[in-house]
Amino acid sequence: MSRRLRRVAMVLLGAVLLGTVGLSLGSWYGGRGVTAPSDDQTRTVMARLLPGAVPVDSGRIVHDRDHVWP
Numbered sequence: 001m002s003r004r005l006r007r008v009a010m011v012l013l014g015a016v017l018l019g020t021v022g023l024s025l026g027s028w029y030g031g032r033g034v035t036a037p038s039d040d041q042t043r044t045v046m047a048r049l050l051p052g053a054v055p056v057d058s059g060r061i062v063h064d065r066d067h068v069w070p
Contacts, residue, residue, distance in 0.1 A: 037045070046053065
């Protein structure tokens with residue numbers, strides 16, 4: 001290998017390794033103390049994001065012009 005190609009390969013390998021370590025540490029740090037949301041919190045957020053959606057377990061049937069959604 002030429003000296004320039006070897007340098008480029010080492011820089012790329014270092015960037016990949018540093019990125020992997022950064023992702024691992026970021027994932028660990030970001031996930032500390034996080035708890036799963038309750039059902040009420042989940043339904044509230046989903047109602048804000050998808051205002052016309054019907055939960056699957058609601059038992060309602062929504063009739064569309066072309067489709068019948070159970």
